[in-house]
Amino acid sequence: MLPMDCHTHTGISPDGSGTVAGHIAQAEKLELPVLALTEHVEMNRYFPQAHYGTEPRNEWEIFDHAAVLEQSLEVVTAAKEQAAANGLTLLCGMEMGQPNADFGLSESVSRDMRLDFIIASLHELLDKPDFFCLDYTQEDIPALMEQYFSQ
Known part of the structure; x- marks a missing residue:
């Protein structure tokens, strides 16, 4: 078994913390052979807010995830060689x-040659805010589950 962490977010993601260098240092301290940095890139808010003509529904709805992805790709790609020299395989993911x-x-986004790893997620239904922000006392849970699995 090869221990690794393939779902990590730095401060580049809205719900992450720390830096790429800090995550690498922690992985090295834990003697992980593989670390994937996988920042959030929401495809329904990939472009700047003006592209969509909508206002955020909550503090988590940030726009311009293209910039989030580009920042992550640049920083992680630049750190790969040094990480490898210290025995860590650093994967650039999203x-x-x-x-x-x-x-x-x-x-199209997934074809970027700098990407090594992609996690696909459904954080929200296309007509609702992020699952984290829902008031579940006001929701029909079986209907939500049906929508989730159909999407």
Whole structure:
């Protein structure tokens, strides 16, 4: 078995903390042979807010995830060689949220040759805010589950 962490977020993601260098140092301290940095890249808010003409529904709805991805790709790619010299395989990844919002865009983004690893996630249904922000006392849970699995 090869121990690794393949789902990590730095401060580049809205719900992450720390730096790429800090995550690498912690992985080296733990003697992990592999670390994937997988920042959130929400495909339904990939472009700047003006592109969509909508206002955020909550503090988590940030736009311009293209910039998030580019920042992550640049920083992680630059850190790979030093990490390798210290015995750590550093993978440049992303957590692609809502790929179903635009399959063509999602496929195009996934072709970036700097990416080694992609996690596909559904953090929200296309007509609702992030699952974290829902008031579940006001929701029909079986209907939500049906929508989730159909999307």
